[in-house]
Amino acid sequence: MTEPPVAIVGGGWAGCAAAVTLADAGVPVTVYEAATIPGGRARRVERAGLPLDNGQHVLLGAYAATLALVARVHGEPAARRQFVRRPLAVVPFAAGQTDALRLVVPRAPGRLGLLVALLGARGLSLDERVANLRWFRALERAGFRRPAGESVARMLAPLPPRVARLLWEPLCIAALNTPAASASAQVFANVLREAFAGARDASDFLLPANDLAAIFPEAAARYVEGRGGSLHTGERAQVVAAARSGVTIAVDGRAATASAAIVAVGPHQLRHAFAPEALAAHPPLPAAIDALAALAYEPIATVWLGFAHAFRLPAPMTRLDDAPGQWAFDRPDILARAGPGSPRLAQLLAVVISASGPHTALSGDALAHAVDAQLRRIEPRLPPCAWSQAIVEKRATYACTRNRPRPAGPRLAPGVYLAGDYVDAEYPATLEAAVRSGIAAAGAVLADRGPH
Ligand SMILES: Cc1cc2nc3c(=O)[nH]c(=O)nc-3n(C[C@H](O)[C@H](O)[C@H](O)COP(=O)(O)OP(=O)(O)OC[C@H]3O[C@@H](n4cnc5c(N)ncnc54)[C@H](O)[C@@H]3O)c2cc1C
Known part of the structure; x- marks a missing residue:
């Protein structure tokens, strides 16, 4: 039998x-x-012949189990073609963006990459950079263990407020989909340990270069x-x-x-x-x-914006100013896989807004409009938006409180x-x-x- x-x-x-x-x-x-x-x-979501995703995803080099299984089911080198892989970088969307941070985490073993990145960060004073280094060393010396029930906001309290606001709070929202005030310090410390105190490429970020169902x-x-x-x-x-x-x-x-x-x-x-x-x-x-x-649950909104004219972004993943978009991603692969009858676009961006906020009350169209206006405010030379689609996942993740x-x-x-x-x-x-x-x-x- x-x-x-x-x-x-x-x-x-x-x-x-x-x-x-x-x-x-x-x-x-x-x-x-x-x-x-x-x-x-x-998963993949088809809209107007475009093979979009239900939400823009980012993976880390530290996602060892996921990357191993993707390699197993595709085999190499096909597995490598599923992603665009780069050293982690926080790069502003536009050159003239005010109050913005710029840093690149070079590939290096253990904490070395992050230390080099923090020392060389542009947009922070010397005092702020040194305070940042001290804070991370203290976290590491404590074995990335945090007191039970501590919030990320409490964990960040020893830092100058600008450092927390420009660097760690946005990374907390991106990684935990939960605002620092209520997010779990221990889970955030786990992510920092895996990304910044492990293998030399653990802090890499990987953007999908295929749709999520196919990957x-x-x-x-x-x-x-x-x-x-x-x-x-x-x-x-x-x-x-x-x-x-x-x-x-x-x-x-x-x-x-x-x-x-x-x-x-x-x-x-x-x-x-x-x-x-x-x-x-x-x-x-x-x-x-x-x-x-x-x-409890937190939403994630992804606003897809298509342009008839191409323009260069400084990096595949760029930082916005949170009003309301948080990060913008360049997705040329989606246009390369577009089906017949899809809008004729030369550039497609995915703008992500993690966790709830004032934007949660907006309709999909109003949200797309607000994000388009935001990009134009930050970069007035942007070509006109030719197509847009907002996808809001109301229960994207549990709140990591x-x-x-x-x-x-x-x-x-x-x-x-x-x-x-x-x-x-x-x-x-x-x-x-x-x-x-x-x-x-x-x-x-x-x-x-x-x-x-
Ligand atoms: C918009 C968005 C952006 C995100 N961004 C990131 C990111 O950047 N990086 C990252 O790592 N993670 C991200 N996540 C989180 C990540 O997608 C989830 O953590 C992960 O996909 C959860 O997978 P799962 O298999 O646990 O659950 P699910 O994906 O929820 O899978 C459960 C499945 O079960 C099916 N199902 C339910 N009931 C039944 C039933 N009775 N019979 C048969 N089938 C059933 C459902 O249809 C569903 O397909 C994001 C999530 C969203 C929504």
Whole structure:
């Protein structure tokens, strides 16, 4: 008799990471994804023939688990072509931008790159640069450990306010999608440790050079299919009965048998991934789900702006002045992959606004208008905007606050395992957290199966 597959509920980056890990171990998997395209919160979104993403994403060189899995499913050198990879740099959008910081983190082992960057930062006084260096050394000497319940704002308090405002607060919002006043200092310190105290290229940033579904979830689906598994889109699944000997899944009303299930849905979708009888049979399940009700969420808006005339940006990722856009990204790859009938554009920018703020009240059109006006204020020579599209993800990530609830470990009930960005203890809600959690859940499945 053939062995029933491991069912994976949710085809985001966490579910796909679990699927690839199990397929590599020779375990059959079936992934169920409710949407018509895999990728979840990091997926392709077609607009007017343009293969956009639901939100501009940035990865770090420190995202070791994600980059390794992208390499596994694509192979080299195709994996390298998925990203534009550069040393981390904070570069203003326009030359004349006032009160702006400019720094480049050269590739160097450990903290050396950041120290060189902080010393050479333009836009900070000598005193501010020295204070910055001292602060980072103290953080490092403390082993990147922060007091329980500390906020990022409190962690930054010893710094001159301009240094916090121009450098660390924007990086906190970008990395944690949570304002410094409420963000977890420990999680921010974890990110700083991984990016600035590790391998020489850990602080690199990587911008997608392909759409987000193609970079991993679709390639993962092909990889899994090549090893006897499958990924079904447009299929919503629920765990109906769970036991160590096997799990029953309902897929759009029909029953399927699985040897185990990994539930890799967003935290707010968790309750609906279980049928009422499964919740009633395993009291720890509703208790774990109820604990997550205390999670708050933060939005991310991406405003796509197209121009009929090309212009040069000083870098692929540039810093704006937060009123309202925070960062602008150059995405020539999207125009190179544009379908027939798409608007004739010579330049496409993605402008990102992380976390909530006064802009949250604006309609998509009004937000696009506000960002266009902002760019024009900063750089009056910009050609006219020819096309725009705002995509707002209201629940982009959980708010990475000081005392947020976190489910313990991947084992949820007999035969049922949990994956998702909110499960990882170290990283904020990111692709790396999602991938790490998927690998951990697959590892727990393999460990509990024992040698086969
Ligand atoms: C706009 C935006 C910008 C971001 N920017 C960055 C960034 O720059 N860098 C970074 O690292 N991270 C970024 N993130 C965060 C990152 O995208 C997420 O942390 C990550 O994608 C979460 O993956 P996941 O697999 O845990 O969850 P999800 O992506 O939410 O996947 C869950 C999947 O489960 C499916 N599902 C739910 N219920 C069911 C069911 N019953 N049956 C079947 N399927 C179901 C959903 O459709 C979904 O596809 C951003 C997120 C957004 C939204």
